[in-house]
Amino acid sequence: MLQSTFKKEWLDTKRQGQALWLSGIAVLLLLLACVTGFKSHQSYQQAVNEVSQSEQLRWLNQGEKGPHSAAHYGIYVVKPTTPLAALDDGLQAYQGNVLRLEAHIRNDSLFRSAQDNVPLSRFGSLSPAFVLQVLLPLLIILIGYPLLAREREQGTLKQLLAAGASPAKLFFAKCAVLFTLPCLFLLPVALFLLYSQTASEAPYTLRSALFLLSYLIYLLLWALITTTLSSLFPTARRALITLLTIWAFATLLLPKLAMNLATTLHPQGSGQAFQAKLESEVYTDARLDAIEKFKQQTLAQYGVSQVADLPFDYAGAQLQFGEQYADKIFDRLFKARLEQLEAQSQSYQLAGLLTPFIAVQTLSMATAATDFSHQQSFENAAEQHRRLMQEVLNFNQRDHGHKAQGHYTAGKELWQQIPEFSYQYPRFTHYLPHYAISLISLAFWLIVLVLLSLFAIKKLRLEEQR
Amino acid sequence: MTTPIIQINNLQKRFGEYQALQGLSLAVHQGEILALLGPNGAGKTTTINCLLGFLQPDAGEITIAGVNPQLDVVTARQHLAYIPEQVALYPRLTGLENLAYFSKVASIDKTDDEFRTLLAEVKLPSHAVDKPVATYSKGMRQKVGIAIALAKQAKALILDEPTSGLDPSASHEFSQLIQSLAKQGVAILMATHDLYRAQEDAHRVAIINQGQLVDTLLFEQLKEVQLESVYLKHIKVGA
Numbered sequence: 001m002l003q004s005t006f007k008k009e010w011l012d013t014k015r016q017g018q019a020l021w022l023s024g025i026a027v028l029l030l031l032l033a034c035v036t037g038f039k040s041h042q043s044y045q046q047a048v049n050e051v052s053q054s055e056q057l058r059w060l061n062q063g064e065k066g067p068h069s070a071a072h073y074g075i076y077v078v079k080p081t082t083p084l085a086a087l088d089d090g091l092q093a094y095q096g097n098v099l100r101l102e103a104h105i106r107n108d109s110l111f112r113s114a115q116d117n118v119p120l121s122r123f124g125s126l127s128p129a130f131v132l133q134v135l136l137p138l139l140i141i142l143i144g145y146p147l148l149a150r151e152r153e154q155g156t157l158k159q160l161l162a163a164g165a166s167p168a169k170l171f172f173a174k175c176a177v178l179f180t181l182p183c184l185f186l187l188p189v190a191l192f193l194l195y196s197q198t199a200s201e202a203p204y205t206l207r208s209a210l211f212l213l214s215y216l217i218y219l220l221l222w223a224l225i226t227t228t229l230s231s232l233f234p235t236a237r238r239a240l241i242t243l244l245t246i247w248a249f250a251t252l253l254l255p256k257l258a259m260n261l262a263t264t265l266h267p268q269g270s271g272q273a274f275q276a277k278l279e280s281e282v283y284t285d286a287r288l289d290a291i292e293k294f295k296q297q298t299l300a301q302y303g304v305s306q307v308a309d310l311p312f313d314y315a316g317a318q319l320q321f322g323e324q325y326a327d328k329i330f331d332r333l334f335k336a337r338l339e340q341l342e343a344q345s346q347s348y349q350l351a352g353l354l355t356p357f358i359a360v361q362t363l364s365m366a367t368a369a370t371d372f373s374h375q376q377s378f379e380n381a382a383e384q385h386r387r388l389m390q391e392v393l394n395f396n397q398r399d400h401g402h403k404a405q406g407h408y409t410a411g412k413e414l415w416q417q418i419p420e421f422s423y424q425y426p427r428f429t430h431y432l433p434h435y436a437i438s439l440i441s442l443a444f445w446l447i448v449l450v451l452l453s454l455f456a457i458k459k460l461r462l463e464e465q466r
Numbered sequence: 467m468t469t470p471i472i473q474i475n476n477l478q479k480r481f482g483e484y485q486a487l488q489g490l491s492l493a494v495h496q497g498e499i500l501a502l503l504g505p506n507g508a509g510k511t512t513t514i515n516c517l518l519g520f521l522q523p524d525a526g527e528i529t530i531a532g533v534n535p536q537l538d539v540v541t542a543r544q545h546l547a548y549i550p551e552q553v554a555l556y557p558r559l560t561g562l563e564n565l566a567y568f569s570k571v572a573s574i575d576k577t578d579d580e581f582r583t584l585l586a587e588v589k590l591p592s593h594a595v596d597k598p599v600a601t602y603s604k605g606m607r608q609k610v611g612i613a614i615a616l617a618k619q620a621k622a623l624i625l626d627e628p629t630s631g632l633d634p635s636a637s638h639e640f641s642q643l644i645q646s647l648a649k650q651g652v653a654i655l656m657a658t659h660d661l662y663r664a665q666e667d668a669h670r671v672a673i674i675n676q677g678q679l680v681d682t683l684l685f686e687q688l689k690e691v692q693l694e695s696v697y698l699k700h701i702k703v704g705a
C-alpha cells in the first residue's frame with residue numbers, strides 16, 4: 001500500500017506540476033536560509049575567536065598600572081556559539097553577545113544586532129528555523145490538503161475503499177507520503193549537523209539529535225493534522241481554508257498573544273532602568289557604613305589605630321570588601337530579575353499546549369543555545385570570571401601595595417594570573433528540566449493528533465454516511 | 467441451487483423519518499446476473515452501500531461469500547468489486563497506472579504485462595492504455611473498472627447504473643463483458659434503470675419499491691413478458 005501510494009502520488013504530483021513548483025520554491029528558501037545562517041554563524045564564530053584573542057592580548061599588554069586601574073580597564077568577553085545557531089539564531093540578535101567585565105559593576109550584554117537593524121529588516125529575516133517552523137507547515141498544508149478530500153470529491157475514495165483498501169492503511173500511507181516531504185527538507189539540515197559534529201571542537205550530539213527530533217515530531221504533527229482534516233472535510237476547499245486558519249493561529253497569532261500575555265503577567269523593566277537600580281542600591285549610605293564598620297573591625301583585628309599601620313595595603317582589602325558587598329546586592333537583584341524572566345519563559349512555554357509551534361520554537365532555540373537560559377548561563381559564568389578577576393587584582397593590591405614606594409603598579413605577571421575566559425555551554429541534560437513543559441507539549445500534541453487520526457480513520461470506514 | 471455469493475436477509479435501514487429499506491431479502495448466486503430494478507428512492511443505492519459496508523443496516527443480515535461486512539468489512543470488500551455509474555479514476559494517471567494502483571491497494575500483486583493483458587481482455591484500445599484517463603470516454607472508464615474487478619478475481623460484482631450514458635455500441639460491449647464475467651462464476655448484482663439491458667443480460671430481475679422486494683422474474687419469464695409493463699404495474703401499485 002505504502003509503495004503504491006508513494007508511486008501514485010508521485011506520478012500525480014509530477015504531472016500536476018503545482019506541488020513541484022511549491023516544493024522547489026521552499027527548497028530554495030531553505031537553502032538560502034541555510035547558506036545565510038551558515039555564513040552568519042561562520043562570521044560570528046570568527047569574530048568570537050578574533051575578539052577573544054585580541055582582548056586577551058589587549059589585557060596582557062596593557063602595560064604597567066595599578067591593579068585597580070586594570071580592574072577598570074576591564075576586558076570584553078564574547079558569548080560563544082554552537083553550530084546549531086546557524087540553523088536557529090533565536091534571541092541572539094536581541095540579547096547581546098558581548099559583556100564588559102570591570103570593577104564594581106555587573107554589566108548587561110552589549111551589541112544587540114537587532115538594535116542596529118531598521119525595523120523593517122525583521123520582516124526580511126529568513127532563518128532555517130523560520131522556514132522549518134513557519135513555511136514548511138504551510139507547504140505541507142498546500143500539498144496535503146487535497147490528499148483525501150480531493151479523492152472524496154472525485155469519487156476515488158469510495159472506490160478505493162470498495163476495492164478493499166484498508167482505511168487505516170490508506171490514511172497512514174497518505175500521511176507517510178506527506179511526511180516524506182519535510183523529511184527530505186530535514187535531510188540537508190541533518191547533513192549539516194553531521195558535518196558540524198566532525199568540524200566542531202565540542203560535540204553537540206545530544207543537542208543535534210534533539211533538534212532534529214523535535215522538528216521531526218513537529219512536522220509529523222502538521223502532516224497528521226493535514227491528513228486528518230483532509231479526511232474529515234467533505235471538500236478539499238473547506239479542508240484548505242480550515243488548515244490555513246489553523247496555520248495562521250498556530251504559527252503567527254497564538255505565539256504573539258502568548259508572548260504578550262507572558263510579559264503582561266510578569267512585567268519586566270528596561271535594561272537601563274535595571275542598571276540604574278543596581279547602582280542606586282549599591283551606592284548608598286548603608287554601603288559607606290558597612291565599609292566603615294569593616295575598617296574598624298580590621299583595625300581592631302590587627303590592634304592598630306590607623307590603616308597605615310596595617311601589615312597590608314588596606315585599599316586593596318577595602319576594594320575587595322566593596323566588591324563582595326556589591327556582589328550580594330547584584331545576586332539579589334539579578335535573582336529577582338531572573339525569576340521574573342523565568343516566569344515569563346515558563347508562561348510562554350505553557351502556551352505550547354495551545355500550539356506546538358511554541359514548543360518546537362523553544363526546543364529549537366534551546367538546543368541551538370540561542371535562548372534566554374543559555375544567555376543566562378553565559379552571563380553567570382562571565383560574572384564568576386569578573387569576580388575572580390577582581391579578587392586576584394584586589395588581593396594583589398592588598399598584599400603588595402604597601403610595599404611600593406609611591407604608587408604601586410603591577411605588570412604582565414599579574415595580568416597572566418587571571419585565566420583567559422573560555423566558556424563552553426554545559427551539557428544539554430543540565431537544561432532539560434527547564435524545557436519539560438515544551439517536551440510535554442510536543443508529546444501532548446502527538447497524542448492528540450494520533451487520537452484525532454484514529455477518529456478520522458473510523459469515519460473513513462463509514463464513508464457513505466458522511 | 468448453489469450457495470448464494472451475495473445474501474441479503476430482511477434488511478432494514480431508516481434515515482430519520484424515512485424508511486429506505488423495509489425487510490429486503492435477496493440472493494445472487496455464483497455465475498448469476500441479478501438486475502435490481504426500481505424507481506429513484508426505491509432503495510437500490512442504499513442496498514449497494516450496505517453491501518459495500520459504507521452503511522450499517524438497522525436490522526437484517528448481509529453476507530458476501532460468507533463474510534458479513536458489518537463484522538469484517540475489509541475481508542468482505544476483498545470478495546467484491548464495485549463499478550459505479552461514473553467510474554472514478556485518477557485523471558492524470560493512465561489506464562494502466564489506475565488499474566495497477568487500484569489493484570495494489572487491494573493487495574493484488576501483478577506485473578505490468580499482466581495488467582496490460584487484463585486491459586486487452588476488457589477491450590480497452592491499446593493506444594489508450596498509456597494515455598491519461600482524463601482523455602477517456604465513459605465507456606473506456608467502465609472498461610478500466612471491469613479490469614479492476616477482473617484483476618481482483620472478485621466473487622461478486624456490484625454495478626450501479628453501469629450503462630447509463632453509454633452509447634448503444636459501448637453498452638453492448640459492456641454487456642458482453644459482464645456476461646463473460648458471469649460465465650467465469652462471478653455473482654453480479656446490477657442496479658439499473660435500463661430495462662432493455664436488464665431483460666437482455668440478467669438471469670433474474672428483482673423489482674424493488676419503497677425498500678421492499680415487490681417481484682422477482684426469472685430468465686425464462688423475462689423472455690415471455692414485457693418487462694416494462696410488469697415494472698410499471700409494480701411501481702404504480704407502490705405509488
